[in-house]
Amino acid sequence: MADIEVGEPDVRLDAPAHTPGVRQGNHEGLHKRQPGHLPDDRSTARRSTGICPGSRNPILPGMPNLSPA
């Protein structure tokens, strides 16, 4: 490294890295924990709301499911 005088580091370089036991956002198979997301890349109204989501789904199977938010 360079011959520059620097102070003692007061935090580990990799401090923001993963903490064991905390669920990771990129965890494989996470869609199981995300209601409203279907395994085939589609989603339902449950993605947006937990209140009567069924009645917000399309009325015909051929219609796209455009969840409100």
Added chain:
Amino acid sequence: MATAQNTHAAQQPDLTDRDLTDVAFDPITRIIGNLGIYTKIDFPAREVVECRSTSSLFRGYSVFMKGKDPRDAHFITSRICGICGDNHATCSLYAQQMAYGVKPPPLADWIINLGEAAEFMFDHTLFQDNLVFVDYCERMVKETNPGVLEQAERTPAPGADQHGFRTIADILRSFNPFEGRTYKEALQLSRLTREMCCLMEGRHVHPSTLYPGGVGTVATPQVFTDYLVRLMRAMDFVKRAVAMNDDVFDFWYEALPGYDQVGRRRTLLGCWGSFQDPDVVDYDYRHMNDWGNAMFVTPGIIVDNELVTTNLVDINLGMRILLGSSYYEDWTGEETYVDKDPLGNPVDKRHPWNQTTVPKPQKRDLDGGKYSWVMSPRWYDERTGDHLALDTGGGPLARLWSTALAGKVRTPYVRSTGQGIEIDLPKTPSSPEAHLRWSPPPFPNTLERNRARMYFVAYAAGMALYFVERALAEVRAGRTKVFEDFKVPKEAIGVGFHEAVRGVLSHHLVIRDRKIANYHPYPPTPWNASPRDHFGTPGPYEDAVQGMTIFEENGREDFKGIDIMRTVRSFDPCLPCGVHMYLGGGRTVTQSHAPTLGALA
């Protein structure tokens, strides 16, 4: 090789027997006050004889990224810049996705493309109308070239029916800071386009919803409609702005014969490509040539008006980081991280993958010593053995030129013909449809770099319209997934190629033990602002300013250096929030600007 480099060194000016004045502009910057231009001017001959660009600030991202979780990389590197941070985040995602081997769902890529298109529109407009045009506004021209202003008063604007200004002088008056119409409209537009970016990326300029593997944006018809409404309003402005830009720059050529030589430089342009096509891209290095060529801004290197390559693998392997005038120790004795790329090609020791940053602070020595914290990135041309000092032409010039010559982009609103670019913008609330054409100029100079900027805003607007249509098609088909799972590998390498607003952007990443072992972002300004390398080849700013004729009517005593400033700013560096001018002989002129935020009301 040495011969070619020596030729360049031999072109260094002979400074003896000339009446030279040192004129320094330091700092010139928008972000962190770190760019200085030091010139020697021959006032009797009205020529800039020598120029050196220096930076007095060390950032050290490549030093402190080591050891961190690679998944944090885009959040950290976004902070490199206060105006194009989302370009860094996006580029970092591309590098991470290559390293993790994950391809996001198509909708995620469309959303990123939409956010980036909005960023290009935002940043270019803000820079052009609120910062560049201050150098061309009525008040400035009155001070530097009163004769030109008189002529502008008498010259009718050819595009008056499109932008509504009767004479060229009317346009220049609208550029006056804080009070001109164009200046104020551009500020309002920059709000609109930032909102567009926020809709897609959560936040501007440090996105909160971009992750490797996808985005966190909830894709609903509403979010795209909100984007579209703003895009249509922005297009009204863009159509007027292109016509206005053409009028002003055409007038400049006419009013100041010979101005085409200002900022002229050999055509050495680099573009790393932008806007991935989700139908083709898989973020795998081995297929990088295929998906690089499918990008909606084609990557390419243009040497002497010829397109040398559009292959991102060639572009990657040709990158060399040279030293010579920079405050660093060489890293030849340090570790080699990547000796072969995933295709088996050898990777040079001076390639960013193998770079180790070893800072060595020292006194600035502008007379043949080290004078900058910027390194000297070069591209090794295998055909000639030269290390080319590529520039980005401020970003848009290289992007449009490369896309135009490659002839690969075919979308309903933007098409590349092989010789030029056609942009069709539809009818919008207060303007009819517009058909724009851009062709490469005979050579790059100050005015053409600026002209390309507004054409690229139109390009990004046309592309954004196409991306909205594709994204909405995904949503309507029910494919609303925007995120793909992945695992961080124990060891991997990755590279991201993207365009920051002002030009080429690459992030090189090496992962070991699931942590970052080496990380090197190369944004456009190191390419443009690089100092002389160890061959003596000057960097692009130095090259463009050196040998330039001065058109300013002021003499030595009240010299503003407007032609030099126009040239440096045409590359879209970081602009001054205050300019200190030092005139040889001990006289210091300080000029500072206080932004009056209430001026719009």
